[in-house]
Amino acid sequence: MVVTFQLNGEDCSFHGDPMTPLVDILRRERFLTGTKAVCREGFCGACTVHVDDEAVPSCLKPIGLVQGCAVTTIEGLSSGNQALHPLQASFEAIDAVQCGMCFPGMVMSLSAFMRDNPHASRPEIKAAMVGNICRCTGYERIVDAVADCLDQARKAGRLAGGIDV
Amino acid sequence: MAPGVERSFTAASTIEEALAARRQGAAVLAGGTWMMRDPRRGGELPEAVVALHRIPALSKVEIEPDHVVIGAAVTHAVLGRALHAAVGFEGLVGAAENAANPGIRRVATVGGNLCVLDFAAADLAPALLVCEATVELETFEGAKLLGISDFLKDRHTLLAEAIVTRIHLGRDLVASAHIRLPLRKAGDYPVAIVSIGVDKDKRCRIAVGSVEPVARRWTALEQAMRASPASALDPERAAELALEHNDFQGRDGKEAEGWYRRQVLPSLVKRGIAALLKTGGLAWL
Numbered sequence: 001m002v003v004t005f006q007l008n009g010e011d012c013s014f015h016g017d018p019m020t021p022l023v024d025i026l027r028r029e030r031f032l033t034g035t036k037a038v039c040r041e042g043f044c045g046a047c048t049v050h051v052d053d054e055a056v057p058s059c060l061k062p063i064g065l066v067q068g069c070a071v072t073t074i075e076g077l078s079s080g081n082q083a084l085h086p087l088q089a090s091f092e093a094i095d096a097v098q099c100g101m102c103f104p105g106m107v108m109s110l111s112a113f114m115r116d117n118p119h120a121s122r123p124e125i126k127a128a129m130v131g132n133i134c135r136c137t138g139y140e141r142i143v144d145a146v147a148d149c150l151d152q153a154r155k156a157g158r159l160a161g162g163i164d165v
Numbered sequence: 166m167a168p169g170v171e172r173s174f175t176a177a178s179t180i181e182e183a184l185a186a187r188r189q190g191a192a193v194l195a196g197g198t199w200m201m202r203d204p205r206r207g208g209e210l211p212e213a214v215v216a217l218h219r220i221p222a223l224s225k226v227e228i229e230p231d232h233v234v235i236g237a238a239v240t241h242a243v244l245g246r247a248l249h250a251a252v253g254f255e256g257l258v259g260a261a262e263n264a265a266n267p268g269i270r271r272v273a274t275v276g277g278n279l280c281v282l283d284f285a286a287a288d289l290a291p292a293l294l295v296c297e298a299t300v301e302l303e304t305f306e307g308a309k310l311l312g313i314s315d316f317l318k319d320r321h322t323l324l325a326e327a328i329v330t331r332i333h334l335g336r337d338l339v340a341s342a343h344i345r346l347p348l349r350k351a352g353d354y355p356v357a358i359v360s361i362g363v364d365k366d367k368r369c370r371i372a373v374g375s376v377e378p379v380a381r382r383w384t385a386l387e388q389a390m391r392a393s394p395a396s397a398l399d400p401e402r403a404a405e406l407a408l409e410h411n412d413f414q415g416r417d418g419k420e421a422e423g424w425y426r427r428q429v430l431p432s433l434v435k436r437g438i439a440a441l442l443k444t445g446g447l448a449w450l
Contacts, residue, residue, distance in 0.1 A: 001174055018174035019210045042269050043352045057268045060201040064174040131266025
């Protein structure tokens with residue numbers, strides 16, 4: 001089966017088993033290894049990507065369901081030659097990243113959450129990240145980073161339409 | 166799947182197309198959160214699947230003054246948002262908004278939650294039992310409506326020749342609550358689930374999930390509470406009645422043993438009644 005979709009803004013096609021998990025195509029065929037395949041059961045959140053702007057676990061997304069969709073991975077948030085996404089910059093500034101395994105999934109889950117919830121409280125931020133497990137247990141600094149990022153966005157007056165992702 | 170065999174994948178755009186694929190033996194693919202883990206459980210993915218996500222009628226929540234219709238392909242996240250302000254559906258919203266984790270809730274569907282035969286911890290099942298939902302099926306012989314209790318009991322047979330298309334709810338509950346007990350806050354399947362609702366005639370409806378293999382109404386407790394209505398909405402008294410009328414056979418599982426699932430039920434009933442008392446709907450009674 002041939003599946004066509006947008007990947008980080010570019011046209012992409014896949015030829016093969018339509019039940020192949022999206023994460024495997026990202027990592028093995030597109031070499032986008034920022035998306036981590038860890039639990040493969042939807043529990044850990046390390047494989048989170050955006051599909052049509054929604055943060056979803058790519059390990060449980062068969063590629064057949066991605067036909068015609070727009071997929072954004074952590075690599076799509078910033079190319080490396082441009083400014084980081086505000087949340088990535090905030091993670092760096094607060095030194096929230098430890099081993100780095102959960103970090104791409106955290107950013108993908110929380111960037112979508114920030115876009116949709118620009119006035120989120122700390123408990124709401126914590127509720128949004130219950131599906132992203134950090135084995136380094138650096139949760140509080142991650143919450144700090146999100147709260148700080150939202151605060152900066154508010155001060156900069158970037159909240160009218162939510163925060164760009 | 167045998168080497169060299171190409172998997173059949175149909176993204177149906179109509180219910181008729183989905184049913185035709187089903188008739189050819191295709192397995193129904195909803196959000197994929199259960200089926201995609203088949204290989205992790207030692208099983209194989211089906212050779213033929215039919216996906217329902219492109220059928221517009223199955224992705225809608227219709228809210229009318231006297232009833233609600235939920236498409237089978239509606240996700241937990243969409244369901245929670247759609248019914249958030251609807252009085253009487255607090256329990257169903259709680260089930261939709263607290264199952265699994267946010268990423269799964271954006272993908273997992275209502276139909277998938279009800280149709281997975283070996284998933285005892287489905288949150289929506291007890292919540293919909295309390296709503297006295299009617300399940301609409303499209304069968305090879307035409308559409309069919311079935312009470313959710315009967316559907317859950319017979320779904321193994323029913324789903325061999327049918328696809329769940331919609332869930333119909335009346336709006337006769339004035340308040341409801343959904344109490345779940347996972348071992349940890351996130352990700353775990355609940356050890357036990359108690360859904361409670363009160364209807365316009367002040368009758369309590371109670372359903373239990375995850376304790377036995379299939380969710381069911383707790384009729385013994387409902388009858389006991391009806392017999393002593395003065396204490397029906399007293400959390401302590403309700404817990405005493407739950408202890409006295411606990412007729413569940415707990416299932417053993419990875420998360421907990423059967424005796425524990427059974428033993429926590431009175432405490433969950435107590436929490437459920439306390440949660441009911443905090444809702445605004447009871448002021449109407």
